[in-house]
Amino acid sequence: SLGHIFFWILFKVFFKLKSIGSSNVPNKGGVILAPNHVSFFDPPLVGTAINHRRVYFIARATLFRFYVIGLILKAAHAVPIDLKGDWKIGLKKALDLLKNGKAVVVFPEGTRSLDGKLKKGKTGIGFLAYHSKVPVIPVLIKGSYDALPKGTKFIKSFKKISVRYGKSIDLAEFHKLADNASTYRKISQ
Numbered sequence: 001s002l003g004h005i006f007f008w009i010l011f012k013v014f015f016k017l018k019s020i021g022s023s024n025v026p027n028k029g030g031v032i033l034a035p036n037h038v039s040f041f042d043p044p045l046v047g048t049a050i051n052h053r054r055v056y057f058i059a060r061a062t063l064f065r066f067y068v069i070g071l072i073l074k075a076a077h078a079v080p081i082d083l084k085g086d087w088k089i090g091l092k093k094a095l096d097l098l099k100n101g102k103a104v105v106v107f108p109e110g111t112r113s114l115d116g117k118l119k120k121g122k123t124g125i126g127f128l129a130y131h132s133k134v135p136v137i138p139v140l141i142k143g144s145y146d147a148l149p150k151g152t153k154f155i156k157s158f159k160k161i162s163v164r165y166g167k168s169i170d171l172a173e174f175h176k177l178a179d180n181a182s183t184y185r186k187i188s189q
Contacts, residue, residue: 038149061090
């Protein structure tokens with residue numbers, strides 16, 4: 001897509017984007033990509049650093065209010081989650097995507113980190129992993145915090161950025177546990 005090409009050029013030329021382990025992301029079938037989240041760059045970075053399949057995103061519904069950002073999110077196949085209202089509708093859409101063989105990016109922390117450090121995971125990713133039973137691939141993004149940390153409007157640095165896709169996490173032991181928030185929380189951690 002045009003957006004993929006734009007971000008690929010942006011990240012390759014200005015940030016020397018390096019993709020590591022993208023072969024750990026299966027070519028087909030539902031999969032959750034679970035990256036750290038420290039910058040507005042993170043969603044397009046995760047989608048740009050793999051070329052062999054389209055990815056979908058979960059995004060805060062309030063971001064869709066802004067016309068240009070809303071258009072970009074829709075073009076990037078983002079699923080809105082209403083954090084103040086009925087967030088279950090967005091999770092159900094994401095679950096349907098996973099069950100229909102799509103790759104869905106879910107930020108376990110639920111929001112960007114203020115200090116660049118990994119925070120506790122929220123139950124949403126645990127819910128999706130528990131009910132979809134698809135592989136979960138941990139993703140480490142390095143350098144995006146230096147480039148565009150939360151609270152800044154302009155790029156602060158053009159240092160190298162890398163995206164590392166880890167090996168799938170085996171969650172079979174969690175699928176034996178009760179279907180509740182406690183189990184979802186354990187999965188997210």
